[in-house]
Amino acid sequence: MSRIIAALLAVASCASIAHAQSSEPASTSPPLTLERALALAGATAPSLEAATAGVRAAEAGRTVAGYRPNPSIVAETENVAGSGQYRGLRSAETTAGLSLPIELGGKRSARIAVADAIGNRARIGTVLAEADLRLAVTQLYIQAASAERRLVTAREQAGIAREALRAAGVRVQAGRASPLEQQRADVLRINAETAVERAQRLSEVARDNLARRIGQPVTASLDLVWYDRVEGFGPARPIEPDGTLALAAARADATTAEAQVRLARSQRVPDVTLSASARRLEATNDVAAVFGVSIPFPVFNNGRAAIAQARAQSDQAQALRRAAELDAAQDIANAQAEVANAATSARNASGPVLASAVEAARIARIGYREGKFGQLDLLDAERTLSETRTAAIDALATYHDAKARLERLVAAAPSPEETN
Numbered sequence: 001m002s003r004i005i006a007a008l009l010a011v012a013s014c015a016s017i018a019h020a021q022s023s024e025p026a027s028t029s030p031p032l033t034l035e036r037a038l039a040l041a042g043a044t045a046p047s048l049e050a051a052t053a054g055v056r057a058a059e060a061g062r063t064v065a066g067y068r069p070n071p072s073i074v075a076e077t078e079n080v081a082g083s084g085q086y087r088g089l090r091s092a093e094t095t096a097g098l099s100l101p102i103e104l105g106g107k108r109s110a111r112i113a114v115a116d117a118i119g120n121r122a123r124i125g126t127v128l129a130e131a132d133l134r135l136a137v138t139q140l141y142i143q144a145a146s147a148e149r150r151l152v153t154a155r156e157q158a159g160i161a162r163e164a165l166r167a168a169g170v171r172v173q174a175g176r177a178s179p180l181e182q183q184r185a186d187v188l189r190i191n192a193e194t195a196v197e198r199a200q201r202l203s204e205v206a207r208d209n210l211a212r213r214i215g216q217p218v219t220a221s222l223d224l225v226w227y228d229r230v231e232g233f234g235p236a237r238p239i240e241p242d243g244t245l246a247l248a249a250a251r252a253d254a255t256t257a258e259a260q261v262r263l264a265r266s267q268r269v270p271d272v273t274l275s276a277s278a279r280r281l282e283a284t285n286d287v288a289a290v291f292g293v294s295i296p297f298p299v300f301n302n303g304r305a306a307i308a309q310a311r312a313q314s315d316q317a318q319a320l321r322r323a324a325e326l327d328a329a330q331d332i333a334n335a336q337a338e339v340a341n342a343a344t345s346a347r348n349a350s351g352p353v354l355a356s357a358v359e360a361a362r363i364a365r366i367g368y369r370e371g372k373f374g375q376l377d378l379l380d381a382e383r384t385l386s387e388t389r390t391a392a393i394d395a396l397a398t399y400h401d402a403k404a405r406l407e408r409l410v411a412a413a414p415s416p417e418e419t420n
Contacts, residue, residue: 029220034141037214041137042130044215051122051129058119065115068108069101074277095290097277105269110262117256124248124414131245131411137213138404144206144218145227146397147199153389154192154199160365160382161185161192167369181375188379227396230346239336239410241328248413250317250324257310257317264310268303270296328409335406342399349392357381357388 042048079091168185172178207218241247273294280287364381367373 031221031223032218033223034138034226037141037210038134038137040214040216041133045129045133045213047129047133048126051126054122055119055126058115058122062112062115062119065111066108069103069271071098071100073097074099074275093279093281095277095279097275097290099273099275099292099294102272102274104271105266107263107266107269107271110259110266114256114259114263117252117259121249121252121256124245124252127411127414128245128249131408135404135408137210139401140206140210140213141222142227142397142400142404144203144210145222145224146393147203147206148222149224149227149393149396150390151196151199151203153386153393154196157382157386157389158189158192158196160361161189164365164368164378164382165189167365168375170369171371176371184375184379188382227400228350230343230350230396230399239332241325241332243413244328244332244409245411245413246324246328246409247321250321254314254317254321257314261307261310261314264303264306267306268298270298332406332409335402335409338402339399339406342395342402346392346395346399349388349395354388354392357385361385 073096075096076094078093078095082091165182165185165188168182172182211218275290275292275294277290277292278287279290361381361384364373364378368375368378
């Protein structure tokens with residue numbers, strides 16, 4: 001009789017477990033995909049607003065660099081408030097005119113070159129901000145998806161633990177097991193329910209972090225089909241760092257530094273200030289023209305120190321550019337290897353390994369209820385299944401994170417037409 005009861009309970013338990021694994025409440029709204037999250041984040045990202053403001057500032061700086069020096073109005077009165085015939089305004093001589101600085105040495109074109117280089121760097125900075133935002137949102141989405149997957153798994157494990165407790169109770173009542181087995185099963189149930197609460201909190205925190213980035217609450221389910229998908233088979237082709245954003249930024253910095261050298265050289269050439277005025281002689285009430293030329297005399301500051309400073313900064317930028325090329329090639333190669341290794345681990349952990357662990361746990365549950373296996377066998381199978389599911393989730397999260405970091409490293413730099 002006890003065997004019949006155990007068999008009926010096994011059938012009912014298997015049915016209830018299958019129902020628990022497939023009875024996740026389906027959301028009426030479509031899932032929040034990664035691309036949708038990226039679009040929402042791009043509309044409210046402060047980093048993109050800051051980068052866009054930097055581009056506007058660079059464009060305004062380009063306009064300012066193209067302006068020529070303003071003329072000056074010159075007015076002066078001589079031979080006043082003296083003594084004798086110069087008392088009062090009787091011998092006053094008033095001069096009024098204009099002075100115009102004339103830039104020499106190509107200063108204006110050098111300023112424009114610096115402003116163009118700064119503008120180009122600012123536009124590259126906008127693309128960099130977009131790539132960084134994409135990486136940040138992708139990583140938050142991965143964390144939220146993995147937390148949701150862990151929550152689903154924890155709920156399934158809690159359902160299995162409750163069914164195991166019921167089966168242990170039946171065995172104890174039938175006199176086929178000691179009360180110790182029921183106590184062990186109850187401990188497992190408590191731990192499983194605690195794991196559900198812990199996974200629930202982590203899932204809520206991950207969703208809140210994603211919601212802050214995209215600017216709206218995350219109420220829909222996430223795209224777990226995307227999370228479970230592993231792409232890429234076979235060896236990956238090497239990716240060259242040329243044309244990537246990292247090198248584009250370093251090269252733009254080097255170009256700006258070289259333009260600063262040209263500007264410093266142009267500053268060594270003194271500017272000439274021409275003036276033309278009209279002078280009125282109070283004594284005779286006559287008017288005479290006055291012309292003047294002003295040329296600075298570079299005694300103390302001849303501009304050599306400024307050129308040396310600009311040249312040192314240019315050398316520094318060139319060295320940083322070469323270092324960026326080496327670092328980019330190394331980082332891309334490492335990231336490709338990480339993606340390939342993570343893909344292999346994810347395929348194995350979520351494929352045949354997980355399927356074997358699920359089947360072993362299923363057989364152990366049925367065998368335990370029918371009295372063919374002991375509780376230790378069941379606990380070992382359940383622990384193996386839980387660890388395998390956790391490893392599969394971690395492997396998928398590692399794979400998607402490595403893939404996102406690789407995409408950030410190989411993000412294409414904008415073309416010269418786009419930056420202009």
